[in-house]
Amino acid sequence: MAAPAVTEMEAYLFDLNGYLIIKNALTPQQVAACNATYDEIEEAAKSITGRGWWGNVSVNNSGKQEGIILQQLYEAGPVWEELLDHPSWYDKAIHFIGTDDPENFDGHHGPAFIDECFGTIRSTGGAQRLHSGGHVGTIRTQFRYHAGKFHCGQVNILMAFNDIGPGDGATMVIPGSHKSNVRHPQTVAIERRAEESSVDGVVGAIECHLEKGDALLFVDAIAHGSARRTNPGNRRIAVYRYGPSWGSFRLPYRPSPDLLARLTPRRRGLVMPHTTPVLPPGRTA
Template identity: 25%
Template sequence: MDPSCLQYALTEEERKQFNELGYLIVENALSPEQVAELTAEFDRIYEDKLSSGHDPKTALFYPNFIPDHSSFLNLVDYDKVLPKVWDILGWNIYLYHAHMIATPPSGKAKSDATFGWHQDSGRVNMEMESHPRPRLSLKVAYFLSDVSEPDRGNFWVVPGSHLKDNLEMPADRQGQPEGAIPVCVKPGSAVFFDRRTWHAGSPNWSDYTRKVLFYGYGYRWIRTKDDMTVQHLWESSDPIRRQLLGAGVNCNGYYSPTDEDVPLRGWLKEHQPELVR
């Protein structure tokens, strides 16, 4: 990990926005060259899935894409993004979930039907005894397609809803919750969002296919949310990347980590000691 990455640490304004709104937009997180390379690999996977019988009119949800190409792997510890992640969650973290989504044009008329609003993490939201619910994890969404205008399958959020355990829905299931907005960003943008933020995908009423990569970071004692087959990448990875890919000394090390379990902690002790406790 090159110390130059600290220039991308979370600013106080970014921290304030994330804590108050539950999400943060970082424009131009990816260069045009990165967007082009990632899009080429995204399209290769998407075309392969279509050839294998995926319905071209429905969204493709494809987890465990990290091993598919080095360009995906390189975003796991991306220097423009990871410092913001550890500034929010701390050092005992790893990539617990990753998925890509392609949302093609729906071919349907636009409607006012209420979207599928939710908080991430499933049963966690029913079984954790706290209010508000604990943060636990966040996602970084890298947008490869242009969703700078509404109706392009945009990701919607209710700003500030990460501190609410429930969200009131329209009684007739028409329209969206009060305060809901579409996230409109250009290709290359990264959107960080707290797992508790109430959010929803939306139908794609445009002529463009929406393309997004989601990287989910959480505490190391959280189980993976998909069948991530990344263990074969450990040997060729540096220590911090190995940590982020889920490596550890033993099971107890996920709860009471040693320095060998969490090399990120050792690196931060040297370069950003205020984050280590």
């Protein structure tokens, strides 16, 4: 019999806390390949002011605290395609979205859709503000458990390509906040400080320390962001966001025809459900 997608303990902890850490999710070869891409992009970004492109990957040398923001990373080469349905997390993501249950999945699409595939390269001084939380109530990113099953709107896989410990600007979460009904009292002050804040000092927030190759799986409804990086060097992560296949793209980026042509059917379905629409005679789109 096939191993369950998640253990009883993983289901318990995900329900309770809103996140899981998957140790050694990537192989050392995959980490090296992802870092090779980031080396090239970092070099290219030196001559990009604001938004530009590295092949089919959007590179935003944002000048903001988030650092260099990359979009459409699944276009960046073979390793990035392997990550689409990586065995370390694919079944878990599908399970928490709830579409591994035939009663919740009608088979017309795939079991999931990746509505955003991004990465950041963040140097000293960089951070990510606190956002989300159960009190916000957004359906797209919701945590939902109903009738004995998970039905989450967005399950994120955040992968570390270098070690992220104290001072490195770790992702921070408030465990359990995916179920919170009441707004965190500190968030009002944080919003007033707007974009350039971090999660440091937020009551209840913890740093998720990762070693390179580890992945943080979390429901987007959890209140999260990152600590400010104080160490030298930079932090390299990528995030693949999984949701139900009836969702749509978060941003106006679309997979390239080349990518769609070379992906396996399962991977193609993850980046573009219904690649081949059924149309009346004579209509092409």
